[in-house]
Amino acid sequence: MRIYFITAERAALKLDGEYAGITDLFERHAECDLSRPTAVEIIPDDDLRPLNFFIDEKFFSQSHPFAAVTVSDFAACIYVDGFIDKSDGIEVLAQGYAGGGLVTLFRQGRIYAAYDGAACAIHPLPRAFFGAHISNISAAGQELALIETDRYRAVLYGGELVFCGEAERIEGGEELTVYAPLHGCCDALAKLSYAFDGKFYESGRSVTLRRSPQTGTEHIAMLECVLSGADPSPFLTEELQKSAGALRGYLGEFVAVVPPCNQAVKVLGERAAGLVYRRQGRLYDVKYFICQTEGGKVANIFPAEEREPNSAIDLESGG
Secondary structure, eight states: OEEEEEESSOEEEEETTEEEEEESSSOEEEEOOTTSOEEEEEEESSSBOOEEEEESTGGGGSOBTTEEEEEOSSOEEEEEOOOOBSOOSOEEEEEEEETTEEEEEEEESEEEEEEESSSEEEEEEOGGGTTOEEEEEEETTEEEEEEEOSSEEEEEETTEEEEEEEOSEEEOBSSEEEEEEEOSTTOEEEEEEEEESSSEEEEEEEEEOOSOOOTTOHHHHHHHHHHHTOOOGGGBOHHHHTTGGGHHHHHOSOOEEEOOOHHHHHHHOTTEEEEEEEEETTEEEEEEEEEEEETTEEEEEEETTTOOTTOOOOTTTTO
């Protein structure tokens, strides 16, 4: 089986004890025989501990805390991000009063944010929060703690983690507003609004497409719009625009869109796209759909394994 390896940190990859190359956010692949265990060792730099595990059929049937794993009929992908610092001690990275309590950003193997006030809580944060600073922000008449770097931001309301992730900026006021980039074909920006009713909850979102997709990727852009809640109509033919509102129900609860791997392109063609569905925890399945286009716009979409290329889509019946 072809296995793609991606690592959140630059690392050396060993398979059965032999050096197999450098991994990072650009995927590398290897052919592995799942009928027997393949020993995998990932050795990151930046004073992080190595990770070791075996790849076999069992590996792809359960969730793993150190990696997100996706499986399709053509290949599997292992995205390793659960690296731990070699140091076992506690290091305070930042500390300050915000959001009505004392907020402490510290590192102990991983990075955590601790809140001590009317409520107490500890939240794990991504390694990207190393070097973050703490400040206060007011929204909906409430005080919140803002932890931020240049790219990543987290918001605490008491012991509750309201938001954590990549964000270009966060604004207070009558509501809490988060501007989060959606990396994809159109460099989309999501504007997330959070209202307060005893606790903060997402009350609305709008998505702005900041560039046009490259020629040949319009079907990927359309699916990304369906996922994000943006209007997919600009990428649909006039006939299919009539069913735009039914696309999400037809496609199901997918959580990501991925371009086809090389094997999928050979079998399904350039207009295939993979939709990622959560099976359990951090284990995902990739289901391929084929898009037929007319004049660069999607005219039809159907599951790759169920339909003949010329069959018509019936969104109302879900098939």
